[in-house]
Amino acid sequence: MRSPFRRPASRSARSTGVVRVDTRTKRLTKRLQPGEIAVIDHTDLDRVAAESLVERRPAAVLNAAPSVSGRYPNLGPGILIEAGIPLIDDLGPDIMRLHDGQRVEIHDGAVSHMGKTQVIAEGTLQSAESVDAAMEEAKAGLAVQLEAFAANTMEYMRGEWDLLLNGVGMPALRTQMSGKHVLVVVRGYSYKEDLKALRPYIREYRPIIIGVDGGADAVLEEGLKLHMVVGDMDSVSDKALTSGAEIIVHGYRDGRAPGLSRVEDLGVEHSVFSATGTSEDIAMLMADEAGAEIIVALGTHATLLEFLDKGRSGMSSTFLTRLKVGGRLIDAKGVSQLYRTRISGWWLVGLALAGLLALATAIMSTPGGQAFLGLSGVLWDDIINFFRALVGLSPQSPTV
Incomplete structure (x- = not known):
């Protein structure tokens, strides 16, 4: 069975450019400029990361890790190839020693400093055909991943049953959600396009809007009022954090709260919510506990493949969270379809x-x-x- 990626194989011509280097792809895309070369370390490149890279229009993507490990058929590599962006895979740790602003030369799968013959690292130049073949092989890994997903779900349930059933550990919120619609915006699949499509719904119902990490900036870019920011604060801008929205820092059961120091440095009022799982989970759980009438989820994960493609073992928490708030939860794509044909x-x-x-x-x-x-x-x-x-x-x- 052929994949939907039909663009011809990546070009093998020699190319040069300035590199931008980061181990976190979503952090890299903030400073990556069109025509530059992205250097990442991202095993099983997921769809959201790939779409963010395509949006920045790099000359090429150099990955220290394998973009397809074979664990499951991840979607990111095909998106880059379809967009015509050369992808060189599995270059190893040496490629991460490059620094922002250095110029490199790429020929097939080899990378060297501009004007020098010594090769820094050599990897695999991916093509539409190689990605198709890797996707077919990776399908065999789904059974193992499904078993691991089920085991992780049970582990999460045992650790967080008091939070799920009784709301124990919820922070006191100043944002009033009782009886209101709540829109949770996550930096996920097609989240910017879906937010634009929801404008008629937002205009009529004026929901409480919660931005999860980078989703908060998408809300501000649309000129909408942001009521709350939730997350570990690694992909949200200072503008969103100082917008006047209520700030909830996602902490973890082991005592870590990665975004706490950043929020404290900005001097903004905040609360910490310590819970296992993802930031989108705790946003939904807070809205549910606060008595929201309807929770509209935008950019969140709905299918098993999406959970796996996110690449986190804790994604099973989202599965249980959806079971908990399911009676109030609506996917944004369904809402936009309902409002698209309405007459003003x-x-x-x-x-x-x-x-x-x-x-x-x-x-x-x-x-x-x-x-x-x-x-x-x-x-x-x-x-x-x-x-x-x-x-x-x-x-x-x-x-x-």
């Missing part, structure tokens, strides 16, 4: 005016209508003359 109030007013104009035109074309128009003119003249007489002006001649 201005359209209804316009249609009514057009109908009245057509009716008036039809009436005026008849003898009775013309007589009515003449009588209406005389009556209008009498009204005008009455008011002119009140202010001492001479009456106007009747309209003929």
Whole structure:
């Protein structure tokens, strides 16, 4: 079975460019400029990371790790190839010794400093055909991943049953959500496009908007009011953190709270919510515990493949979270479909005016209508003359 990636194999021509290096792909995309070369260390490149890279339009992507390990059919490599971005895989740790701003030369799978013959690292230049073959082989790993996913789900349930069932450990919130719609925006699949599509819904219902890490910036970019930011603060901007929204730092059961020092340095008021799992999970759990009427999830993970593609063992927490809040949870794509075909109030007013104009035109074309128009003119003249007489002006001649 062929994959949907139909673009020809990556080009093998020699190319040069300035590198940007980071072990965290989502951190790298913030400073990566079009035409530069992205150097990453990302095993099983996922769809969200690949889409972020494509958006920045790099000249090439150099990966120290294998972009497809074979654990499961991850989607990222095919997205890069389809976009025509050369992907060189499994270059090893030496490639990560490069520094931002250095110029390198790429020829097939070999990378060297500009103007030098010594090779820094050599990997595999991926193509549409090689990615297709890797995806087929990786399907065999799904059974093992499914078993691991089930085991992780049971582990999470044992560790967090008091939070899931009784809400123990929830922070006190200043944002009031009881009886309201809550929109949870996550930096996930097509999240920016879905947020644009939800504008009619947001305009009508004015939901409480929670941005999860980088999702908060997408909310601000759309010119929308951000009520809360939740996450470990590794991919959210200072602008979002200082926007006046309530800040909830995601801490973990082992005592870590990676984003706490950053928030404290900014001097913004905040709370810490310590829980296993992902930041999108705790955002949904808080909305549910706060009495939200409806929780609209945008950019979150819904299918097993999406959970695996995220590449975290803790993604099973999202599965259980969805079971917990399922009665109130709606996917944003469904909401946008419902509102896409709605007619706005201005359209209804316009249609009514057009109908009245057509009716008036039809009436005026008849003898009775013309007589009515003449009588209406005389009556209008009498009204005008009455008011002119009140202010001492001479009456106007009747309209003929």
